[in-house]
Amino acid sequence: MKKYLAVVRITFANVLVYRWEYLIAQFRAILLLITLYFLWTQVFKTRINLFNFDRGQIITYVFLATILRQFVIISATDQIAAELQSWGKFFSYLLRPIGYFRYWFTVDLVYKFSSLISISLIIFILTKILNITLIKPSDFLYVLLFVAAILIAILIYFYFNILVSTAGFWTSQVWGLQFLVVLILEFSAGAYFPLNVLPTNLQFFIKLTPFPYLLYYPISIFLGKLSYLESIQAILIAALWLLVIFLLTKFVWGKGLKAYEAWGG
Amino acid sequence: MSIIKVDKLTKIYSVAQKESGFLGTLKSFFHRRHKQIKAVDEVTLEIDEGELVGFIGPNGAGKTTTLKILSGLLYPTSGEAEVLGFTPWQRKPQFQKQFAFVAGQKNQLWWDLPAYETFLLNKEIYGVSDKDFKERITYLSRLLDISDLLKTQVKKLSLGQRMKAELVAALIHQPKILFLDEPTIGLDVIAQKKMRDFIKNYNQTFGATIILTSHYMGDVEELSQRVIIIDKGKIIYDGQLSKIVSKFAKHKIISLDFEKEISRSQLTTFGKIKDYDKFSSKIEISRSQIIDTTARILRELPVRDLAIEEPPIEEIIRMIFTKNK
Numbered sequence: 001m002k003k004y005l006a007v008v009r010i011t012f013a014n015v016l017v018y019r020w021e022y023l024i025a026q027f028r029a030i031l032l033l034i035t036l037y038f039l040w041t042q043v044f045k046t047r048i049n050l051f052n053f054d055r056g057q058i059i060t061y062v063f064l065a066t067i068l069r070q071f072v073i074i075s076a077t078d079q080i081a082a083e084l085q086s087w088g089k090f091f092s093y094l095l096r097p098i099g100y101f102r103y104w105f106t107v108d109l110v111y112k113f114s115s116l117i118s119i120s121l122i123i124f125i126l127t128k129i130l131n132i133t134l135i136k137p138s139d140f141l142y143v144l145l146f147v148a149a150i151l152i153a154i155l156i157y158f159y160f161n162i163l164v165s166t167a168g169f170w171t172s173q174v175w176g177l178q179f180l181v182v183l184i185l186e187f188s189a190g191a192y193f194p195l196n197v198l199p200t201n202l203q204f205f206i207k208l209t210p211f212p213y214l215l216y217y218p219i220s221i222f223l224g225k226l227s228y229l230e231s232i233q234a235i236l237i238a239a240l241w242l243l244v245i246f247l248l249t250k251f252v253w254g255k256g257l258k259a260y261e262a263w264g265g
Numbered sequence: 266m267s268i269i270k271v272d273k274l275t276k277i278y279s280v281a282q283k284e285s286g287f288l289g290t291l292k293s294f295f296h297r298r299h300k301q302i303k304a305v306d307e308v309t310l311e312i313d314e315g316e317l318v319g320f321i322g323p324n325g326a327g328k329t330t331t332l333k334i335l336s337g338l339l340y341p342t343s344g345e346a347e348v349l350g351f352t353p354w355q356r357k358p359q360f361q362k363q364f365a366f367v368a369g370q371k372n373q374l375w376w377d378l379p380a381y382e383t384f385l386l387n388k389e390i391y392g393v394s395d396k397d398f399k400e401r402i403t404y405l406s407r408l409l410d411i412s413d414l415l416k417t418q419v420k421k422l423s424l425g426q427r428m429k430a431e432l433v434a435a436l437i438h439q440p441k442i443l444f445l446d447e448p449t450i451g452l453d454v455i456a457q458k459k460m461r462d463f464i465k466n467y468n469q470t471f472g473a474t475i476i477l478t479s480h481y482m483g484d485v486e487e488l489s490q491r492v493i494i495i496d497k498g499k500i501i502y503d504g505q506l507s508k509i510v511s512k513f514a515k516h517k518i519i520s521l522d523f524e525k526e527i528s529r530s531q532l533t534t535f536g537k538i539k540d541y542d543k544f545s546s547k548i549e550i551s552r553s554q555i556i557d558t559t560a561r562i563l564r565e566l567p568v569r570d571l572a573i574e575e576p577p578i579e580e581i582i583r584m585i586f587t588k589n590k
Contacts, residue, residue: 006389010375010382017377088371095336095366097358098390 003098004106011076011110026070026119030126033066036192037130051196057223060135061194063123064219069191070119072153072214076107077161078178081168084260105158112154138224145231149218152238156210159242159249166249169256190216210241268442268474269312269335274344276305276330276498304330306498307344312476314441317468319489319506320478323586327498328478329368332444335476336366349441362391364442365435369450372431374419380430381415384437391438398437405433409463425456432463443467445477449484461487482579496586510575513585516549518574519559524567535562549576 015022037059044055053061083090093100127134137143164181167174186192188211195203195216206212217234220226226234279299305327312318320328333339335346337353337360346353351360374383381402388398406412409429414422422430428448435443445464449457465488468475479485485492486506494502494509502509518539526543535558540547550558555573562568 002392003389006386010378010386013378013382014375086371088368089373091338091366091368091371092373094338094356095361096387096390097361 004102007098007103007106008110011107012114015110015114022115022118026115026122029066029070029119030122032192033062033123033126036062037132051194052225053194053196056133056135057225058194059132060223061219062192063127063132063134064222065191065215067116067119067123068150068215068218069186071112071116072150072218073157073186073189073191074108074111074115075158075161076111077104077158077165080104080162080165081174081178084165084168084256085172085174101162104162108158135223137222141228142221142224142231145228145235146218146222149213149221149231149235149238152235152242153214153218156238156242156245157214159245160210163245163249163252166252166256169259185211185214188212189214190219194220210238210245213238213241266314267311268314268349269310269476270345270347271308271310271331271335272345274305274308274331274334274346275303275342276327276334276339277342278302278304303498305334305341308495308498308500310493310500310503312474314474315468315472316491317465317475317489318477319485319492320476320495321480321482321485321492321582322478322495323480326495328495329446330498331495332366332446332476332478336364336444337361338366362438363440364444365438365440366444367431367435367446367448369428369447372419372427374427374430374434376420377418379416380411380419380422380434383419383430383434384415387434387437393438397439401437401439402433405436408466409433410459425452425459428452428456428460429463432460436467439471439473441473443473443475445475447479448477449479449481457481457483464488482582486578494582494585501585506578509578509581513581514552514576516551516576517555518576519548519550519555519562520570520572520574521546521548521562521566521568522570524569527566531566 040055040058040062043050044058048054050058080090093103126132137146164178165174167177188195188206188209190212195206195212198206213234217226217238221231221234278301280302304325308327308331320331322328330339334341335348335353337356340354349360349363351357353360374380375386384398384402387393393401402415403412406415409432411426411429411433414426414430419427419430432448448464449460452460461484464475464477467473477484477488490505492502492504492506492509493500502512504512519536522545523543527546528543529538529541532538532541532546532548536548536550536554538546539549559571559573563571
């Protein structure tokens with residue numbers, strides 16, 4: 001356990017070195033949030049209900065999505081691809097008595113919590129300035145279901161991101177792939193707007209992927225858009241996705257390690 | 266007591282062949298041809314506790330691959346290896362706590378942080394006590410002369426300083442075995458010398474078994490008693506460095522200083538001229554004739570000074586490798 005506390009310590013030290021980069025990333029998220037806020041405010045000037053969302057719900061959605069985007073779908077495991085390419089650091093972890101995935105998950109937790117705390121703080125101030133009241137879950141069971149959905153979402157994203165990074169075993173051109181994945185993923189996770197906004201066909205298609213389980217479903221649970229039963233169903237499907245992605249990542253990782261061996265001299 | 270036992274270790278890499286040009290790339294995208302490369306070929310060896318062994322060989326000879334297998338990074342294709350009683354590629358934590366691998370071109374230090382942060386991380390990873398940690402850091406950083414650099418960001422260190430910090434990071438848990446892969450690569454002459462002194466000292470003080478690879482002869486000549494020469498995956502020599510000469514060198518070299526000018530043709534009867542100047546020359550003479558020829562030279566030439574030398578090890582090894590091609 002102490003090892004992982006040491007990992008927390010050193011990661012946090014590293015976060016502090018890059019504090020400006022992180023603040024800039026937060027700032028970008030806030031800019032987007034403000035844009036969305038004014039957009040939806042305008043839209044709801046002339047109507048009360050759109051896509052089954054009222055004004056309060058949609059505003060809460062975008063605020064929550066902004067916070068959770070900085071918590072659920074950020075991960076330092078992007079760097080694995082780069083480490084695989086330069087291979088010194090990667091090797092050093094394989095050689096030391098520490099679990100590689102466990103190590104990365106610890107690193108991720110530090111990133112997640114430092115960005116959650118800073119973004120929540122900024123958003124808290126923002127809601128005070130703009131005088132916005134966010135909707136709270138209607139009862140405690142929804143809070144529990146929401147937390148469960150978020151935990152699964154974090155794990156799904158963790159393994160999924162490693163899966164993308166494993167491309168680094170075979171090619172040095174991972175950056176482009178990662179960039180593309182982020183675009184598609186954020187869009188279909190519902191990071192910018194609830195998926196209900198999209199045409200039904202597209203919605204149907206997106207809901208066949210694991211991505212909506214990262215943000216869209218957890219937030220829907222939070223807002224009480226799903227019944228208890230539907231919420232539990234969503235959580236179970238998410239858990240199934242987690243299992244699939246976990247197994248796939250383990251499998252590809254194993255293959256990658258084998259392929260990796262073909263390089264050294 | 267042997268601490269490392271290796272029996273008929275073989276590692277075959279399958280390397281994808283890529284054809285040149287756009288069409289070639291396209292072709293190899295759909296149909297990759299693989300070439301089998303024997304990086305390590307039935308290597309058998311034993312290393313005792315406390316030994317300092319040098320692995321030498323040209324690039325791609327299989328030195329690093331052997332180290333990688335012994336440290337558990339790679340699975341061998343066939344053969345056995347036992348290090349500290351463990352099978353390395355099972356990567357047991359109890360095994361990993363007892364060795365360290367330092368590679369000159371790679372780094373484990375956190376780039377944006379002071380080296381000390383990585384030391385602290387390693388302290389916990391290896392479960393080193395506070396007392397041991399303090400003692401070892403003080404000792405190692407003083408010996409390597411980097412005490413004032415521990416709080417400096419790693420990226421601001423010079424290559425030499427960084428290598429020293431890498432060594433400290435690797436030695437915090439006082440490994441029983443230390444694998445050093447090209448530890449002096451890219452370092453200037455003074456830094457190389459310091460690194461060698463440290464390695465030697467560490468071996469003697471702590472009785473650590475050290476295996477180093479290098480393609481600088483200097484490293485090996487100064488450090489190791491025992492040398493393993495490896496080429497194309499095969500061990501072609503395993504033994505004392507000093508004995509390489511008598512085993513492989515068929516010649517000795519006589520250096521001569523003359524009283525008077527001597528022409529080239531006067532020397533050709535004695536042996537092959539390696540180096541010629543009117544007043545001093547070097548002649549290569551086969552070992553069996555060394556006494557007769559020396560006597561003849563002394564009789565026939567106006568010699569002022571004479572020395573019989575072994576050819577430099579570096580040259581012998583170069584000869585071995587070129588012959589092997």
